[in-house]
Amino acid sequence: MSSxxxxxxxxxxxxxxxxxxxxxxxxxxxxxxxxxxxxxPTQAELLAFVRRTAADSELVATLPLDPEGRTWIRLDxxxxxxAWIIAWPPGTGTGWHDHGGSYGAFATAGGxxxxxxxxxxxxxxxxxxxxxxxxxxxxxxxxxxDARAFGSHHVHEVRNESDSxxxxxxxxxxxxxxxxxRYSRTGAVLRLEQVERPQEWx
Numbered sequence: 001m002s003s004x005x006x007x008x009x010x011x012x013x014x015x016x017x018x019x020x021x022x023x024x025x026x027x028x029x030x031x032x033x034x035x036x037x038x039x040x041p042t043q044a045e046l047l048a049f050v051r052r053t054a055a056d057s058e059l060v061a062t063l064p065l066d067p068e069g070r071t072w073i074r075l076d077x078x079x080x081x082x083a084w085i086i087a088w089p090p091g092t093g094t095g096w097h098d099h100g101g102s103y104g105a106f107a108t109a110g111g112x113x114x115x116x117x118x119x120x121x122x123x124x125x126x127x128x129x130x131x132x133x134x135x136x137x138x139x140x141x142x143x144x145x146d147a148r149a150f151g152s153h154h155v156h157e158v159r160n161e162s163d164s165x166x167x168x169x170x171x172x173x174x175x176x177x178x179x180x181x182r183y184s185r186t187g188a189v190l191r192l193e194q195v196e197r198p199q200e201w202x
Contacts, residue, residue, distance in 0.1 A: 001022075041079040043149040046105040046172040049078050049146045053085070053170045054109035059166035063087050065166050082176035088113065088167040093159030096190065098124075099152070104172050108145035111167030115148075116141050117156035122190075124153070124181075132188045141168075155183070155190075 041049075053059065053075070058084075063085050064071050070092055077083035081104075088111070101124065120136040142148065150156070160167040182194040 008077075024052065031167070038178075039079050041077070041081050041172075041174050043103055043105060043151070045078055046081060046103075047107075047147055047149040049083065050105045050107040050170040050172050050184065051145075053083065054107035054145070054147070056170075057109075060085060060109045060168055060170075061190040063168065065089070067157055077172040077174070079174070081172050081174040083170065083172040085109070085168065085170050088158075088169070089161035090160060090162045090164055090166065094157050096157045096183035096185050098122075098181045098183075099156045099173055100177055100181065101152050102173040102175055102177050103150060103152040103154070104174065105147060106142075106169050106171040108142040108144055109168040109170055111160060111162060111165050112141055112143045113167050113169060114159045114161050115142060115156055117154065117160075120155075121153045122155060128192050130190045132190055134188075 057163070065087050067089055070086055072084050072086045072090055075083040075085065114196065117138045117140075118136045119138050120133065122130065133177050140148070158169075177198060180196045181192060182196060184191045184193050
């Protein structure tokens with residue numbers, strides 16, 4: 001079983017239902033205390049959450065499996081984060097994308113997932129095409145029980161490369177995803193193709 005927290009490397013060259021219980025103020029609590037901002041979840045807390053959730057076989061089993069397309073259930077994660085259980089039919093994947101400035105974690109609850117990622121902090125605005133520096137590519141396989149956390153500038157793609165078995169994973173993000181940027185990649189060239197908003201996947 002493995003877990004990891006990622007820190008971005010220098011930028012690439014340019015020429016890429018569980019529910020947290022709401023905390024309510026007790027009667028008579030001063031308004032200033034009741035309206036104090038909630039704590040922000042750390043990457044380690046999101047990682048612990050996705051690992052716990054992925055190990056909950058009863059909950060994971062409630063996710064319907066489709067032979068052709070991904071299916072998912074949205075959950076409430078810790079401290080205002082959002083979370084998802086996602087099923088990946090054989091041969092499906094996300095394509096290259098980021099998480100709109102949110103950080104997070106994911107864990108594999110069944111099967112295996114291949115993740116390709118960039119160990120580089122990319123600019124988020126003002127470009128359509130980047131040429132990636134050598135050595136920024138990272139590859140890993142996450143099998144059942146494996147988990148990893150990632151920072152707010154993480155760019156990756158995730159795939160189920162099995163030709164016969166579904167994979168299931170649990171993901172958590174904070175803040176809740178404001179958008180996702182989708183990219184295409186040809187060799188070292190990464191191109192911004194689309195910006196998706198939450199209403200497109202919820």
